[in-house]
Amino acid sequence: MTAVAPVTALRGRHLLSIADLSPAEITLILDTADAMKEVGERTIKKVPALRGRTIVNLFFEPSTRTRTSFEIAEKRLSADTLSLAVSTSSVVKGETLLDTVDNIEAMSPDMLVVRHASSGACQQLARRCRSRIVNAGDGMHEHPTQALLDAYTMRQRKGRIDGLQVAIVGDLAHSRVLRSNLLLLRKMGASIRVTAPRPLIPAGIEALGATPCRTIEEAVDGADVVMMLRIQLERMQTLFLPSLREYFALFGLTADRMALARPDAIVMHPGPMNRGVEIASEVADGPQAVILEQVANGVAVRMAVLYLLAGGSED
Amino acid sequence: MHYILRNGRVVDPAHGRDGQFDVEVRDGVIVRVGTTLAAADGVTVLHVPPGCVVTPGLIDMHVHLREPGQEHKETVASGAAAAVAGGFTAVACMPNTAPVNDSAAVTRYILDQAAAANLARVYPIGAASVGSKGEQLAEIGELKAAGCVAVSDDGHPIRTALLMRRVLEYAGMLDVLVIDHCEDPTLKGDGVVHEGAVASELGLRGIPGEAEELWVERDITLAGLTRSPVHIAHLSTAGSLRAVRAGKARGIAVTCEVMPHHFVLTDEALRGYDTNTKMNPPLRGSADLEEMLRGLADGSIDVIATDHAPHHADEKALSYDQAPFGITGLETAVSLTLDRLVHAGVIGLSRMVELLSANPARILKVPGGALAEGAPADITVLAPDLPVTVRAAAMRSLSRNMPFEGWQLRGGVAATIVGGRLVYRNTAVEALAGWLA
Ligand SMILES: [Zn+2]
Ligand SMILES: [Zn+2]
Numbered sequence: 001m002t003a004v005a006p007v008t009a010l011r012g013r014h015l016l017s018i019a020d021l022s023p024a025e026i027t028l029i030l031d032t033a034d035a036m037k038e039v040g041e042r043t044i045k046k047v048p049a050l051r052g053r054t055i056v057n058l059f060f061e062p063s064t065r066t067r068t069s070f071e072i073a074e075k076r077l078s079a080d081t082l083s084l085a086v087s088t089s090s091v092v093k094g095e096t097l098l099d100t101v102d103n104i105e106a107m108s109p110d111m112l113v114v115r116h117a118s119s120g121a122c123q124q125l126a127r128r129c130r131s132r133i134v135n136a137g138d139g140m141h142e143h144p145t146q147a148l149l150d151a152y153t154m155r156q157r158k159g160r161i162d163g164l165q166v167a168i169v170g171d172l173a174h175s176r177v178l179r180s181n182l183l184l185l186r187k188m189g190a191s192i193r194v195t196a197p198r199p200l201i202p203a204g205i206e207a208l209g210a211t212p213c214r215t216i217e218e219a220v221d222g223a224d225v226v227m228m229l230r231i232q233l234e235r236m237q238t239l240f241l242p243s244l245r246e247y248f249a250l251f252g253l254t255a256d257r258m259a260l261a262r263p264d265a266i267v268m269h270p271g272p273m274n275r276g277v278e279i280a281s282e283v284a285d286g287p288q289a290v291i292l293e294q295v296a297n298g299v300a301v302r303m304a305v306l307y308l309l310a311g312g313s314e315d
Numbered sequence: 316m317h318y319i320l321r322n323g324r325v326v327d328p329a330h331g332r333d334g335q336f337d338v339e340v341r342d343g344v345i346v347r348v349g350t351t352l353a354a355a356d357g358v359t360v361l362h363v364p365p366g367c368v369v370t371p372g373l374i375d376m377h378v379h380l381r382e383p384g385q386e387h388k389e390t391v392a393s394g395a396a397a398a399v400a401g402g403f404t405a406v407a408c409m410p411n412t413a414p415v416n417d418s419a420a421v422t423r424y425i426l427d428q429a430a431a432a433n434l435a436r437v438y439p440i441g442a443a444s445v446g447s448k449g450e451q452l453a454e455i456g457e458l459k460a461a462g463c464v465a466v467s468d469d470g471h472p473i474r475t476a477l478l479m480r481r482v483l484e485y486a487g488m489l490d491v492l493v494i495d496h497c498e499d500p501t502l503k504g505d506g507v508v509h510e511g512a513v514a515s516e517l518g519l520r521g522i523p524g525e526a527e528e529l530w531v532e533r534d535i536t537l538a539g540l541t542r543s544p545v546h547i548a549h550l551s552t553a554g555s556l557r558a559v560r561a562g563k564a565r566g567i568a569v570t571c572e573v574m575p576h577h578f579v580l581t582d583e584a585l586r587g588y589d590t591n592t593k594m595n596p597p598l599r600g601s602a603d604l605e606e607m608l609r610g611l612a613d614g615s616i617d618v619i620a621t622d623h624a625p626h627h628a629d630e631k632a633l634s635y636d637q638a639p640f641g642i643t644g645l646e647t648a649v650s651l652t653l654d655r656l657v658h659a660g661v662i663g664l665s666r667m668v669e670l671l672s673a674n675p676a677r678i679l680k681v682p683g684g685a686l687a688e689g690a691p692a693d694i695t696v697l698a699p700d701l702p703v704t705v706r707a708a709a710m711r712s713l714s715r716n717m718p719f720e721g722w723q724l725r726g727g728v729a730a731t732i733v734g735g736r737l738v739y740r741n742t743a744v745e746a747l748a749g750w751l752a
Contacts, residue, residue, distance in 0.1 A: 121635075124635070140519070203510050203521060
């Protein structure tokens with residue numbers, strides 16, 4: 001049904017935003033991830049697809065989970081990899097972004113996987129760099145590989161994305177996962193309801209393609225997919241929330257609330273989870289949860305992205 | 316030197332003039348404006364090229380010249396050079412230098428640098444509070460005596476309603492204008508761009524237009540209480556303009572200025588995260604821009620100013636949320652105004668001259684704003700049909716931070732005359748080749 005882009009469609013490109021991908025290219029990534037997933041199930045989990053390619057993981061913001069997932073993906077593709085944690089505090093002010101990257105570029109990597117606390121940092125770098133850039137999360141803007149692995153997981157469990165009813169609950173205002181997911185899910189034909197305490201709903205959310213709901217019950221009602229977003233503790237200091245206790249009371253995903261979704265609905269979370277804040281343990285550990293599958297799929301999807309961007313005829 | 320600017324289209328709304336006239340200048344002073352003035356022996360005749368327009372010298376009442384303290388961004392001399400290249404014969408510079416211009420010593424230093432540069436006239440604006448910290452009244456009497464034409468804590472709002480009241484009362488007593496940067500800092504929070512769908516999509520923290528509007532309402536209310544005039548700096552939202560109109564209708568002495576970027580760009584320009592689209596107040600939504608156009612046309616906006624805010628390229632090379640606010644404006648304002656307002660049919664040339672010359676002169680109570688016999692010969696010659704391609708590299712400002720690179724605009728500056736002296740001649744206008752520099 002869905003068209004698939006030719007395997008060379010992404011070669012030599014950056015992956016900065018889901019906005020840059022067509023539905024056919026998204027399908028190509030998901031189909032390629034199927035093949036990569038099979039590699040991960042072998043005894044020797046390694047293919048020579050990116051042998052001789054150098055990938056630098058440049059993390060201006062700490063993230064063990066995403067960095068580990070990329071590192072495993074790179075190793076399974078036989079790339080030469082190097083991970084650099086650039087602590088923003090150790091960098092002289094005014095020398096943070098472009099200078100650091102200039103230094104790394106001088107060593108001619110093929111690809112940079114970049115995580116940065118500022119929205120737009122990857123787009124700014126891409127204008128400056130010769131290397132291909134994969135956005136591993138930029139501020140509150142996007143986290144494209146997370147949305148791709150979420151889509152992969154949905155497709156695996158539901159057989160499709162088109163026509164799915166997806167509920168997204170949590171810190172919408174500050175979530176890059178939300179923004180990438182909205183772009184991807186709209187492109188692939190899903191419909192999206194979102195809910196959060198009013199201070200955490202960004203202005204103009206309808207223009208981003210989501211229908212805001214006042215309550216979690218309304219959002220979850222009849223959903224095929226319930227996606228929870230992480231709530232951060234500092235949101236109380238910045239006047240978004242009175243307490244985590246009240247958040248859970250009003251917006252936490254409990255078994256009762258989950259019962260409003262379709263019986264075969266799945267529960268997703270990009271991690272790390274706050275049990276008892278955004279999700280009850282009985283739901284997180286229950287049969288509908290696919291949270292650990294998301295983690296496993298993350299490696300396959302990232303292998304697919306790296307391969308499609310950096311792989312090529314030179315091998 | 317004694318010369319006649321021959322047969323240009325003279326647009327001088329203060330005298331109700333718009334037509335072909337000669338302007339005679341002797342020893343730096345306008346001596347006559349009339350038709351077919353006879354040129355006596357020894358009087359040079361400078362023919363105004365066809366299509367060029369002679370106007371009173373343009374005045375930018377809101378610039379940041381960065382000296383003293385941040386000379387890597389701009390100096391008084393480089394800023395004055397940028398001003399005359401942009402058609403401005405005078406600029407008023409905000410006090411947020413290092414040290415802040417809250418003393419006669421700093422004011423005199425700026426005036427000395429301006430005198431040494433000998434290009435545009437520079438009118439310092441003093442701080443309203445000591446160090447612009449919002450705690451204690453600055454010595455506004457001393458600042459005025461040293462040459463300040465107004466007071467402001469620009470860069471920050473005047474912090475509390477009580478301080479604003481006292482500044483209005485005290486400055487009003489001394490006949491010194493108060494200019495306020497209107498924004499409620501407690502509502503602005505850590506916002507960096509206009510709050511709306513674009514900010515949400517890009518993941519940038521928003522500043523609601525209401526943060527400005529609350530403060531505009533406050534200032535107008537306090538201007539009413541104190542019966543002192545207040546000038547709203549860089550007005551940018553429809554709601555602020557409604558408040559100004561309502562204040563004027565109540566008889567309150569409120570005036571306001573709008574920057575070219577707020578009538579040319581909206582927050583759509585943020586896509587791509589070019590830090591040269593980051594300024595404060597931020598680029599707003601299209602409804603706000605439409606209202607700016609209405610206000611420019613209907614007279615409720617008094618002034619076009621630039622908020623020329625130079626920053627070094629290294630500072631603007633930071634990530635979007637960390638880069639400093641501000642763009643340069645002196646060398647693009649005339650072209651943007653001609654192209655987007657005059658040629659677009661929003662306003663006529665006469666209104667343009669009111670906004671850029673007559674009104675700022677009247678509000679700041681500085682000379683100029685009209686081609687008056689006996690007044691210093693501060694004159695701008697516009698080339699309204701000149702094709703202009705905006706190039707940061709060709710600019711005289713020390714900084715290049717502006718979002719108009721490569722824009723093709725219709726209309727520019729032909730020449731700038733300060734005190735009778737030709738201080739800028741645009742080499743792209745070939746018919747001016749004979750004019751003496
Ligand atoms: Zn300001
Ligand atoms: Zn300013």
